[in-house]
Amino acid sequence: MADSVSRPQPLVYSTRSRADQALLQQGRRLLAAGYRFVTPTPLTHSRVNARPEHQRATDLRGVFGWSRPFDDQLFDATRLAELQQAGIVERVDGGWRATLRWSSLGPLLLAHSAYPTDEADAVFFGPDSYRFASLIEAHLQQRFTPLRRAVDIGCGAGVGALLVARARHEAQVLAVDINPRALRLSAINAELAQARNVSVYHSDVLDSVDGQFDLILANPPYMQDSQRRAYRHGGGALGEQLSLRILEEALPRLNREGTLLLYTGVAMVDGHDPFLDAARAVLAGDAYGWTYRELDPDVFGEELEKPGYERVERIAVVALTVTRLR
Incomplete structure (x- = not known):
């Protein structure tokens, strides 16, 4: 049984450092100021920032949403020193630039990587996050069975874990990732959201956490990324490898009537869905009930111009929902 497998002790992330507490304080300041920002696609971000009037930030949304450089005069000396202590501003172009973005998700405010997300350990948040x-x-509105334990695999900024934790206060919710930067920001976002039933662990999929789950969430990277950035590169021929691995490793960890909710993208080749074919093979038999649907038929069309995507017609966003029946 999965429960009896000996696993490495997971590393737990908590927000105890002075820099973390300073970053938390900045998040609280933004909430108190009524700050809101909806993060668009990278192409939209680039196009909006390219407008002449947007070369410099003039307000909080310009600094912490649009990632525009700003001048010393935008903040007083005390506030600027606090931002430096939090480690979220750096000198650039004769002024400053935030190294993090803050984005709104309903009443929540989440810290994630600044634009552009070029670093190998960048922490993603964007339109995929809103769809996820x-x-x-x-799912939570339609679920009537008890939810005692849940896990968000590849949690990134912590979107899945936070939504479940706030909707089900009695549940133990784990947020796991292999990216230390994602663990830090997930822990900060959980504390900012006062989601005290969230625990943040370092784990490669579920390798470092024990036990069974009533709900397993995953929004893994699904692109073929030449830079192999953690938030984009899914591995395999067309980015599908990690999604299939999560499917295979999550199924044995589901409790009876437990559900895997997998949000991912699929590179469609000659009108064919290779991920669905592979998933069918994994789910063969009567132990699981499942549904599969396209949520958006065409995303990240610019990727089709890159090497490796020559035969791909479109990239679709899909949802695979699997429930263990016995």
């Missing part, structure tokens, strides 16, 4: 959130919220 809608999928989770719809």
